[in-house]
Amino acid sequence: MESGVWTKHVAGGNLHTSRSGSFGVCVDGVLYLFGGHHARGNTNRIYRLPLRAPSLVWEEMSDLKGLPPSPKDKLGCWVQKNRLIFFGGYGYAAQGPHRGTFEYDESSSLVWDSPGRGWNNHIHILDLETSTWSQPITSGNTPSPRAAHACATVGNRGYVFGGRYKSYRLNDLYYIDLDTWEWHEMSVPQQCPVGRSWHSFTPVSSDHIFLFGGFTTERETLSDAWLYCVSKNEWKPFKHGHTQSPRLWHTACSGPDGEVFVFGGCANNLLSHHRAAHSNELLVFNVQPKSLVGFCMEAILQHSERLSSYWDCLPKPILLSLKQKMARVNTLGS
Template identity: 30%
Template sequence: MASAKVSHPVKSASEESKVLVVENGKMVDVQDKEITMEGLCSISSYDQWARIPVSGPLPKPRYKHAAAVVQEKMYVFGGNHNGRYLGDMQVLDFKSLSWSKLEAKIQSEEPSDMTGTASLPPCAGHALVPWGNKILCLAGHTREPIESLSVKEFDPQTCTWSTLRTYGRSPSSRGGQSVTLVGGTLVVFGGEGDGRSLLNDLHVLDLETMTWDEFETTGTPPSPRSEHAAACYADRYLLIFGGGSHSTCFSDLHLLDMQTMEWSRPEHQGITPEPRAGHAGVTVGENWFITGGGNNKKGVPETLVLNMSTFVWSVVTGFEGRAPPTSEGSSLVLHKVNGEDFLVSFGGYSGRYSNEIYALKSSRKSGVPSGQLNEPETNGLASVAENSSRGVIFEIEELQDEKTIKRADTSKTLLQAVKGEKSHIEEKLNQEELQSSRLKQELANVETKNVELTKELDLVRNQLSAEEARASQLENEISDLQQRLQKMETLEKESESLRLEKDAEADDSSSGSNQRPADKGFWRWNG
């Protein structure tokens, strides 16, 4: 997919500086026309992207960063530039449209103990989620591998990072996942873990108790993927769109009912979205806007919108050129000014890294989404119930009618049949619950056995290490003995040579004296 790029073509200086914006549906080179826009409110046309001029020191161009809006300011953290992870915190003030860099501090476990000015370890592919007047940071790829996912909190008032204590089993570390606020919980789905392993697991963090849960779901979940987009509808439904594996990009749409924990594939209408990964999304009422992304061949220029109550896809606008709305790994946030909804896009990669700001004023107003999908069906059921009540009243008034009595008897028979079927279904449901309970117990037993086997394996590994150490010591002793043996052999040879010399001297002396030939002398005897 597009996020797998490792080399980027070099562009000429003239091509790098050329930027196109949309005005009245036409592309305009900003170098040929002086920009006079002042703030987001100066955007007059709806559903068109416009480049926003800003002041202050510009952040380093980047992609795969994260952004969040808190109190009229957009906070941008981390990202990737030329393969290097970034760890800076940049702030765009929407009132003055000026950039500034924050020198954040890291709070230690002791409240009174503060480190010097610093930031979190550089990372990319993470998520920022506004929570009250603070910002939560989750997941992301870092230079140093991390076992489990931690939750960091940034306080804009004190400009301080802190690590929140969580309970339960934390998800494994990952990047390119989606983190979605659903009611008072954060839902983490998928991503790319250690060793480039793709994931499709689901984890839920209760923000009130700060407890992690991994729920069992039914239905068919999305295939393992990263760099997808996720959204929440009616504080109940989680939607997953697109993303990619190591070899392909997706354009599928998945729905998870957070009350029943059941996955489904809703049938959508309208246009058919192109496969993409690395895109960004934001919701305005019941409308889900999707921008950017790539599909191994090219970037996706169209900005799409999905009506989450009807599942109808449509194109909001197209955009040519190398701007954040068409980029991979750009950030997208929603900001409201004077009752108008503005989509604000920053950064991204589309042949070059960007640090520009683009905005789109949406013609689709924020509405209060209903608590259920397919509202017309619910209204239809209510209408049927009302008509049924009227029918009952009519039957009571015409109780003397023989046909009505027969109809009532038929209704009783049908009611009894429905009750019998209900009892049968409840019995089957109880059996399924028992079976599920047994399976859970078996799973717990298997996990316990796995823990025991792991302990035994660790013990065997420790014993093996001890044996290897002993074997190494024995090898050293054997080597020492061999050296000593060689020295002894050398000494024996020298001793034998000396004996031979002494024997020769003894023979010479015996031949010149009156000693008996059989007498071999002192050296010969001791030899």
């Protein structure tokens, strides 16, 4: 992030099948990858990749106890107290007793040799300490089944916004108390985002979540951004410089200085007959004010010729960061 330079790492292990619509989440230096869709259909396998190990090797978590989720893709996840909490998705009907609703997609049976798929609102918990799957007993106003929604964890609340259910792309907002498992539907303010799927919903503080992009019921690819205030149940449009960069099915994460990084996705209607405009562009949104250190480093870089003779007086970590940023500036300018 300091240098702005990508490096490629090749991982070994038994993750042999390419897939889409999986959910990946990092906990304590380990990347977990669940589900997705591949050439033979949906899967409910889960893998782990220790990122701090000397070499990167995928490991299938095949010795888990309890009843796992059904094979699915386009699901959401919350992380709390060393637990991965998966919600919703699109895939096959559950085999065995599952709490929640499955809504069959009639159009999915048109695919030859397919058992048919649909949307669900199931919650499954994977306890990383005990390696056990479980399902909580929930109460309250439960969201409808959905897929391609977005989830965000703020404190002990798991928020879910939007997603697709049948032919509709939703703009409803719910949260579930991750201690009591009670669902709450938030009232829809007069000013709020349009319904969408394949968007991102990223916590940026203890009171704000950043929404970007997505895909509407009218099949429009979006480039709008919003900030949701948790304490006020209030949406505000967020002005930014990427309005000409619509995205759907992208990924997003927060940075150390209040930024939101958006990577990849598709820039046009993925369901049209035109070739999908997949992107490898990194978009940066400065959601929070820059730190004083950040402003000072920018000033040093802007006046580098005048100040370069004083660089060696700086603390080594700041000096290293400055040199990395300068190398990036020189690379972009060459």
